[in-house]
Each structure stands twice: as C-alpha cells, then as structure tokens.
Amino acid sequence: MLDITxxxxxxxxxxxxxxxxxxxISDDDIERFEIAVLNEKILKRTVLSNYEKKKNRxxxxxxxxxxxxxxxxxxxxVAACFASVLIEDKVFDFSIKEGLTxxxxxxxxxxxxxxxxxxxxxxxxxxxxxxxxEDIADKILKKGTLYVPxxxxxxxxxxxxxxxxxxxxxxFENEFDIxxxxxxxxxxxxxxxxxxxxxxxxxx
Amino acid sequence: MRKKQNIDIELAALxxxxxxxxxxxxxxxIDDMVSVLMKKGxxxxxxxLN
Numbered sequence: 001m002l003d004i005t006x007x008x009x010x011x012x013x014x015x016x017x018x019x020x021x022x023x024x025i026s027d028d029d030i031e032r033f034e035i036a037v038l039n040e041k042i043l044k045r046t047v048l049s050n051y052e053k054k055k056n057r058x059x060x061x062x063x064x065x066x067x068x069x070x071x072x073x074x075x076x077x078v079a080a081c082f083a084s085v086l087i088e089d090k091v092f093d094f095s096i097k098e099g100l101t102x103x104x105x106x107x108x109x110x111x112x113x114x115x116x117x118x119x120x121x122x123x124x125x126x127x128x129x130x131x132x133x134e135d136i137a138d139k140i141l142k143k144g145t146l147y148v149p150x151x152x153x154x155x156x157x158x159x160x161x162x163x164x165x166x167x168x169x170x171x172f173e174n175e176f177d178i179x180x181x182x183x184x185x186x187x188x189x190x191x192x193x194x195x196x197x198x199x200x201x202x203x204x
Numbered sequence: 205m206r207k208k209q210n211i212d213i214e215l216a217a218l219x220x221x222x223x224x225x226x227x228x229x230x231x232x233x234i235d236d237m238v239s240v241l242m243k244k245g246x247x248x249x250x251x252x253l254n
C-alpha cells in the first residue's frame with residue numbers, strides 16, 4: 001500500500017472512526033473507566049506496520065500463484081486484514097469494572113468492524129464513480145453507511161451482532177479468520193450493489 | 205474418519221487444488237481506488253468544508 005493511500009485511509013476512515021466512537025462516550029465515563037487511546041502518531045505507524053505484516057503473511061500462506069510476482073489481494077481481504085489488526089492491537093484501553101456499558105466493552109470490536117465496513121463503503125463509492133454512475137456514488141456517500149440485512153426477532157441488529165462476534169472470538173483467543181471475514185465483506189458489498197442497482201427491493 | 209497426514213504433504217496437495225482453474229485476480233488495487241477518490245476530492249469521514 002502506498003504511503004499516500006494509507007494517509008487517505010487513516011484520515012478518512014480509521015482516525016474518524018476512533019473519534020466517532022470516543023465522542024459517543026461521556027467525559028464522566030472516560031474518566032471512570034480510564035479509557036485511553038495510544039498517541040496518534042505511534043498508533044498510525046503501528047497499525048500500518050501490522051497491516052503490512054498481516055497482508056504479507058496472508059499472501060505467503062494462502063496465495064499460491066505459480067511464482068508470479070503480482071500477488072494482489074482483493075478489497076475484501078484488505079478490509080479483513082485491517083479488522084484483524086485492529087482487534088488484535090486494541091486501540092482503546094479501559095478498565096473493566098461495575099457499570100461498564102456495552103459501548104465501552106465493545107470499543108475495539110466496533111472499531112475493527114466499522115473500519116472494515118468503511119473500506120467496502122469506500123470501494124463502492126470508487127466503483128460507481130469509475131463506471132460513470134456518480135449519481136449512485138453520491139447516494140452512497142450521503143447514506144454514510146452500508147445497508148445490512150434485517151435480522152429476525154430475538155437476534156441483535158446485524159452490525160451489533162457482528163461486533164459481538166468479533167469481541168467473543170477475541171476474548172476466547174480464536175485466531176481471526178481473515179478468509180471467512182473477507183467472504184462476509186463480499187456479501188455485504190454484493191447486497192449493497194443489488195440495492196443500489198435496484199435488483200432487489202428492501203423495506204427498512 | 206480420515207486421518208490427517210503430514211502437514212507438508214497436505215499443503216502440497218492443497219496448493220495444487222487452489223491453483224487449479226484459478227483465474228488471475230484483475231481487480232482494482234486499493235492504491236488505484238484511493239488515487240481516483242483523491243483526484244475527485246472525495247471526503248469520506250474527515251470534516252467536510254460544506
């Protein structure tokens with residue numbers, strides 16, 4: 001990934017998502033649960049370095065390409081690699097004590113999930129600009145998030161459910177499954193393309 | 205139930221399975237995507253001027 005690409009991903013996706021999550025928490029709770037974020041400069045460098053390691057490892061163990069040099073990975077795997085790095089690196093530090101809210105407990109899982117979804121969101125904006133459908137790109141930008149399926153009664157809302165899954169796997173020290181996660185990214189992208197291209201009608 | 209063989213033998217066989225019929229990924233690079241978005245001045249979540 002070029003430096004200028006990462007700069008854009010940091011400025012437009014990762015850093016704003018850190019800020020958005022922090023903004024949702026009251027100053028009292030930040031103090032009470034000792035919520036802290038690593039220095040931005042160090043964090044920015046660490047995330048990139050670990051992303052590169054993760055991506056190179058992915059290519060090494062999963063991309064068998066007959067020795068060709070151009071081992072590109074698709075945007076779904078890029079998104080999955082960032083999610084994996086962010087849940088492993090733990091951008092947010094906090095104390096677990098009585099009164100801890102779900103929002104605080106899930107901070108790192110939310111960041112991992114939200115960043116990966118935003119990478120797919122970004123790729124959709126690019127896709128529709130690139131194929132001459134700026135009208136659709138504008139709609140996606142204005143919506144600001146991706147569509148996700150409605151879940152059935154008794155289940156968490158889709159995004160919350162996935163964030164809890166990330167947190168559960170992390171707590172139980174299951175290795176982050178990049179291939180399966182990237183498949184989830186594929187289906188979310190596909191679902192959104194179907195909606196924006198009006199191949200399916202969804203009532204919200 | 206099938207017994208797991210030596211990991212090296214399993215991996216060599218798996219590599220062949222993965223390679224077979226695989227079409228080269230010609231998808232867009234994230235660098236190309238971001239380059240286009242920057243040229244268009246697309247802001248995603250950073251503060252927008254308007």
